[in-house]
Amino acid sequence: MSIAITGTGSYIPSQTIKNSDFSDHQFLNLDGTTFNHENTVIIEKFKAITGIEERKYADKKYTASNLAYFAAEKAIEDAQIDKETLDYIIVAHNFGDIAYGQKQGDTLPSLATRVKHQLEINNPKCVAYDLLFGCPGWLEGMIQANAFIKSGIANKCLVIGAETLSRVVDDYDRDSMIYSDGAGAAIIERKENSGEILAHESATFAIDEANYLFFGTTYNKEINDSANYIKMYGRKIYEFAVTHVPKAMAECLDKSNISIDEVKKVFIHQANEKMDEAILKRFYKIYGKQMPEDIMPMSISKLGNSSVATIPTLFDMVKNGKLENHGITKGDVVIFASVGAGMNVNAMVYRI
Structure with a gap:
């Protein structure tokens, strides 16, 4: 079981x-x-x-x-x-x-x-x-x-x-x-x-990083609008993500006792295409490897960043053959990984 x-x-x-x-x-x-x-x-x-x-x-x-x-x-x-x-x-x-x-x-x-x-x-x-x-x-x-x-x-x-x-x-x-x-x-x-969950990893960085994403007022100072909106320091988030997400993924993979060569897909939070590519390249570099071309399914070009919904919708699409050139089969090892407000990072290694 x-x-x-x-x-x-x-x-x-x-x-x-x-x-x-x-x-x-x-x-x-x-x-x-x-x-x-x-x-x-x-x-x-x-x-x-x-x-x-x-x-x-x-x-x-x-x-x-x-x-x-x-x-x-x-x-x-x-x-x-x-x-x-x-x-x-x-x-x-x-x-x-x-x-x-x-x-x-x-x-x-x-x-x-x-x-x-x-x-x-x-x-x-x-x-x-x-x-x-x-x-x-x-x-x-x-x-x-x-x-x-x-x-x-x-x-x-x-x-x-x-x-x-x-x-x-x-x-x-x-x-x-x-x-x-x-x-x-x-x-x-x-x-x-x-399938089977093989390992997972989570972390919260809340000193300098706590407010990289926050609620703030409109940039238009000429209108009377007291509402708050989602705001972020994009450059800081990018630097944080490419530093900490690859490490969390590697720690998680090492816990699972699975070789990186066995990983078939990485389902990563769809936040920014360039950032996700940089994360995966750094992750593979930890193991002295080049990032495989077909390792990272992407839905962001058509769906944008829907926060908590991006990974489960992406996984569902690939699982059901709804994303071109990507698929998974029983026995495949995949990694889920995400980063976001908190600043929080997590990862999971899963065998289909």
């Missing part, structure tokens, strides 16, 4: 926002001054660095818990389990439910409770709670679920990552082009002849 991912599901919103849709935006510097370049130049540079061509926004009538529910339904169906047998529902997010046109997040009740309600699960011993761990939240939820099952207090868990970041962006901040919406879910349970 091993602890395995037995079902996955994802929800990709239907509304596509292309880079060209930002052509008329007024992008400003931190101090409120205008850029010296035209928007076409800003957008071209953005695409070259992040790899993002378009992103997905949720329908106006849906919130993050709705997206989470849609992904959860698919994961439960894929795992072919009775939803009433779930012991835990863990929902990772950052901002709660934000109604379209609103800026305040709603976490009362928790998103996990809302998902359980939408799933119409009657069993009161199915415990539902939310997890705030930045972009690595879904993966940290998987690590917690693994611990619950390993300890014997649970048999089946549903872990979801859901976010509507499009509703917490400052339209005057060029970083607003990075963020998107979506949800991904997985069923994890103890089962024979299934």
Whole structure:
């Protein structure tokens, strides 16, 4: 018997926002001054660095818990389990439910409770709670679920990552082009002849790094807007990520006693294409290796950065043959890795 991912599901919103849709935006510097370049130049540079061509926004009538529910339904169906047998529902997010046109997040009740309600699960011993761990939240939820099952207090868990970041962006901040919406879910349970979690690693760096991602006011100093929006120090995050994520991945892989040559895919948080490539190159350099060309599936060009949803949606896509030139088969060893607000880093080695 091993602890395995037995079902996955994802929800990709239907509304596509292309880079060209930002052509008329007024992008400003931190101090409120205008850029010296035209928007076409800003957008071209953005695409070259992040790899993002378009992103997905949720329908106006849906919130993050709705997206989470849609992904959860698919994961439960894929795992072919009775939803009433779930012991835990863990929902990772950052901002709660934000109604379209609103800026305040709603976490009362928790998103996990809302998902359980939408799933119409009657069993009161199915415990539902939310997890705030930045972009690595879904993966940290998987690590917690693994611990619950390993300890014997649970048999089946549903872990979801859901976010509507499009509703917490400052339209005057060029970083607003990075963020998107979506949800991904997985069923994890103890089962024979299934996959196996081989090792995991987590860390929080909270001295100088704690506020690399934060809530801040709009860059437009001329409007009366007291709302807060997602903000980040991009260069500092990049330097942090390329330093600490490869180390966490290597420590995790070493714990698993698996050779790097056995790793078939690395499912890394889809934050920035150049950054992810740099992380993987440094990871392989630790072992004196070159990064294989087909090792890193990427969805960011079409889906953008949906925070906690990026890894589970990407994994679900590859698992179901929905990402060109990428696939996984039973017995393959893969690595999950993420970095985000906190600053938090985690990794997991998993055999399909």
